Amino acid sequence: MLDTQFLNEKATKFRSALKKVKQIIDRGPEEFINTPMYPDRVQYYMIIAYDELDQIACHLIKEISGAKKKENCVDDLVSQDIFSGKVSRGLQDFKKFRDSIFETRFKYSPEQMYVSVKNILDNLFDNFISELAQLVKELKSKEPELSIPVNLKKVNEQAKAVKSSIKKIKIFLGYPFDEFKENPMFLDRTRYFLVVAVDSSLWICRHILRKLKSKYKNCxxxxxxxxxxxxxxxxxxxxxxxxxxxxxxxxxxIPAEELFKTASESIQVFENYIKEISRAIIGKSDT
Incomplete structure (x- = not known):
C-alpha cells in the first residue's frame, strides 16, 4: 500500500531542491554562465532533487507493478505512461541530465547546463507535483479499506522481522539436538532471534491498540x-x-533443552499471530 507520508516528504524535498535551482536559472543565461558558483550549485541541487525523484518513482513502481527496486526507477515510471507528455519528457530529460553529470565527471558546460535545466524546470516545476498528487489519489482509491487504520507499512516491517526471525530459528532447530546444544552460536542466535520476534510482536500489538484507542495493562x-x-x-x-x-x-x-523446546513451540505461535492480526487488519491470511 502507498505510504503517503513517505511520498509527501520526498515530494517536499524534491520541490524544495528544484525551487533553489529555479531561483538561479531565473537570473538568466548570461548571469548563470558568468557566475562560476551557479553551475556548481545547480548541479548539486539537481542531484539532490533527482535522488528524491528516484525514491518516489521506486515506491510508485512497487505499488503499480509489484517490482521491488531501490534505485534507477525513473525510466520504469515513465514507461507506465501515467503522466502527461510534458511531465514524461521532463522526467526523461532529468534522467539524461543526471547521467550526463556523472559521465562528464561534473564537467558539464555552463551553456549546455542552462538550456538542459531550464527545459527540465519548464516541464516539471509546475506540473509534476500536481500530477503526482492526482496519481496518488487514484491509487489510494483502489486500495482495500482497512478494518483497523494501522500504518500498514510499519506493521509490515515489524511482521517481516518476526517472519525473518522464525526462518532463522528454523535453521538452527533443523540440526540434531546434540549438535544444537554443543554449538554456542546456535544457542546465542536462537535467543537473539526469539527476542527480536517478541519485540516486533509487541510493537505491532501496541500499535494496533493505539489505533483502536484501547488501553490495557497487558498488550x-x-x-x-x-x-x-x-x-x-x-x-x-x-x-x-x-x-x-x-x-x-x-x-x-537457559538450559539448552529448555531453549530448544521454547524455540520449537514459538514457531507456530508467531505464525498464528501474524495470520490473526492480518485477518483483523485487512482480512487476508498474510501481512
Missing part, C-alpha cells in the same frame, strides 16, 4: 479482548514475553 490480552487474536495465541505470546529479559541477558543461563 496481548488487550488484543484478545478486542477480538484481534485468539486467547491461545495471547497466552502463548505472554509466556514468551515473560522469558524475554532472560533470553536477552547473556548472563542468564
Amino acid at each position: 496481548f490480552d488487550g488484543l484478545f479482548r478486542e477480538g484481534v487474536i485468539s486467547q491461545k495465541t495471547a497466552d502463548s505470546l505472554n509466556k514468551l514475553l515473560s522469558l524475554r529479559d532472560d533470553l536477552a541477558n547473556p548472563e542468564t543461563d
Whole structure:
C-alpha cells in the first residue's frame, strides 16, 4: 500500500531542491554562465532533487507493478505512461541530465547546463507535483479499506522481522539436538532471534491498540479482548514475553533443552499471530 507520508516528504524535498535551482536559472543565461558558483550549485541541487525523484518513482513502481527496486526507477515510471507528455519528457530529460553529470565527471558546460535545466524546470516545476498528487489519489482509491487504520507499512516491517526471525530459528532447530546444544552460536542466535520476534510482536500489538484507542495493562490480552487474536495465541505470546529479559541477558543461563523446546513451540505461535492480526487488519491470511 502507498505510504503517503513517505511520498509527501520526498515530494517536499524534491520541490524544495528544484525551487533553489529555479531561483538561479531565473537570473538568466548570461548571469548563470558568468557566475562560476551557479553551475556548481545547480548541479548539486539537481542531484539532490533527482535522488528524491528516484525514491518516489521506486515506491510508485512497487505499488503499480509489484517490482521491488531501490534505485534507477525513473525510466520504469515513465514507461507506465501515467503522466502527461510534458511531465514524461521532463522526467526523461532529468534522467539524461543526471547521467550526463556523472559521465562528464561534473564537467558539464555552463551553456549546455542552462538550456538542459531550464527545459527540465519548464516541464516539471509546475506540473509534476500536481500530477503526482492526482496519481496518488487514484491509487489510494483502489486500495482495500482497512478494518483497523494501522500504518500498514510499519506493521509490515515489524511482521517481516518476526517472519525473518522464525526462518532463522528454523535453521538452527533443523540440526540434531546434540549438535544444537554443543554449538554456542546456535544457542546465542536462537535467543537473539526469539527476542527480536517478541519485540516486533509487541510493537505491532501496541500499535494496533493505539489505533483502536484501547488501553490495557497487558498488550496481548488487550488484543484478545478486542477480538484481534485468539486467547491461545495471547497466552502463548505472554509466556514468551515473560522469558524475554532472560533470553536477552547473556548472563542468564537457559538450559539448552529448555531453549530448544521454547524455540520449537514459538514457531507456530508467531505464525498464528501474524495470520490473526492480518485477518483483523485487512482480512487476508498474510501481512
